[in-house]
Amino acid sequence: MTTSKTTVEIHNAYPLAPLTSWKVGGLAQWYAAPKSLAALEECLTWAERSGEPVTLIGAGSNLLISDRGLTGLVICTRHLRGIEFDLAKGQVTVAAGEPVARLALQVATKGWSGLEWAVGIPGTLGGLVVMNGGAQGGCASDRIINVQTISLGGIAETLLPEELGFAYRTSILQAGDRIVTAATLQLNTGFDPQVITATTNDFLRFRHRMQPYHLPSCGSVFRNPHPHAAARLIEDTGLKGYRIGDAQVSELHANFIVNCGHASSTDIIKLIRHVQTQVAQKWAINLETEVKMLGEF
Numbered sequence: 115m116t117t118s119k120t121t122v123e124i125h126n127a128y129p130l131a132p133l134t135s136w137k138v139g140g141l142a143q144w145y146a147a148p149k150s151l152a153a154l155e156e157c158l159t160w161a162e163r164s165g166e167p168v169t170l171i172g173a174g175s176n177l178l179i180s181d182r183g184l185t186g187l188v189i190c191t192r193h194l195r196g197i198e199f200d201l202a203k204g205q206v207t208v209a210a211g212e213p214v215a216r217l218a219l220q221v222a223t224k225g226w227s228g229l230e231w232a233v234g235i236p237g238t239l240g241g242l243v244v245m246n247g248g249a250q251g252g253c254a255s256d257r258i259i260n261v262q263t264i265s266l267g268g269i270a271e272t273l274l275p276e277e278l279g280f281a282y283r284t285s286i287l288q289a290g291d292r293i294v295t296a297a298t299l300q301l302n303t304g305f306d307p308q309v310i311t312a313t314t315n316d317f318l319r320f321r322h323r324m325q326p327y328h329l330p331s332c333g334s335v336f337r338n339p340h341p342h343a344a345a346r347l348i349e350d351t352g353l354k355g356y357r358i359g360d361a362q363v364s365e366l367h368a369n370f371i372v373n374c375g376h377a378s379s380t381d382i383i384k385l386i387r388h389v390q391t392q393v394a395q396k397w398a399i400n401l402e403t404e405v406k407m408l409g410e411f
């Protein structure tokens with residue numbers, strides 16, 4: 115059902131599972147996917163007038179959404195698109211919904227270095243900034259000049275990296291009270307496009323060899339508890355391949371939980387808790403989740 119008279123459609127009882135990389139989760143009470151900033155502002159006005167809480171999602175590649183679904187309005191930013199290059203400064207301003215992997219390949223073909231590591235990340239630019247996503251020693255905050263945001267109350271603000279509390283896979287944006295609409299990144303220019311593209315493709319091949327890209331997952335489920343690697347701890351606890359329902363600790367990379375077919379969020383959360391308990395018993399280390407949980411479990 116679509117109830118809105120505005121230019122953006124606000125859907126009732128909208129299925130969220132297809133919008134997540136794990137392919138699990140229930141319905142959004144209300145759902146909108148604005149394609150412009152004006153449409154996004156309409157969504158926020160609608161939520162404020164209706165008294166509905168707002169939940170943000172990008173490409174859903176780092177989310178575990180409850181089987182019971184989400185109340186309020188879910189706003190998906192993956193359709194906010196646009197990339198602008200500033201050739202003189204070597205900067206690129208990227209809208210929140212742009213796919214990170216495609217951006218990495220696009221800048222590589224210009225001979226711009228700095229995002230080679232990002233090619234294996236199946237998220238949007240917005241999600242990458244919020245998560246301070248990274249790989250192969252690089253991360254988003256290394257490249258961010260500023261982040262354009264709009265508060266849930268509709269106030270636009272451009273924030274500098276030092277205002278965003280960036281640290282390992284975290285930022286203050288995870289509080290969920292601001293929407294990332296775009297970010298400007300600084301890259302290193304003047305390289306041979308073929309060399310940067312080859313390095314980027316090498317990273318992608320490496321990722322496909324070492325990680326289970328062939329099955330639905332959310333990437334790394336747990337944060338690495340410094341100085342340990344979560345995958346090593348889980349593997350050394352004997353949990354590789356351990357399964358609850360159709361949720362399985364990947365045989366290829368123990369920090370991935372894969373959906374082998376018809377896993378539910380309940381299967382996945384049970385498996386997450388089992389892994390946490392077993393690792394804590396064996397090593398006295400608490401594994402914290404990197405994946406963001408939405409809804410009631």
Ligand SMILES: Cc1cc2nc3c(=O)[nH]c(=O)nc-3n(C[C@H](O)[C@H](O)[C@H](O)COP(=O)(O)OP(=O)(O)OC[C@H]3O[C@@H](n4cnc5c(N)ncnc54)[C@H](O)[C@@H]3O)c2cc1C
Nearest residue numbers: 172173174175176237238240241242247248249294332333
């Ligand atoms: C196969 C695979 C490999 C992966 N590899 C990596 C990796 O190497 N490194 C890494 O860091 N991650 C990795 N991930 C996890 C994931 O891709 C990243 O965390 C990614 O940055 C999430 O982006 P997203 O658009 O999917 O965000 P979502 O998962 O949709 O959301 C993540 C968080 O950001 C918030 N959010 C999303 N968009 C906005 C917005 N516009 N404004 C405000 N808040 C927003 C959400 O509310 C949520 O809290 C991997 C995932 C998969 C499935």
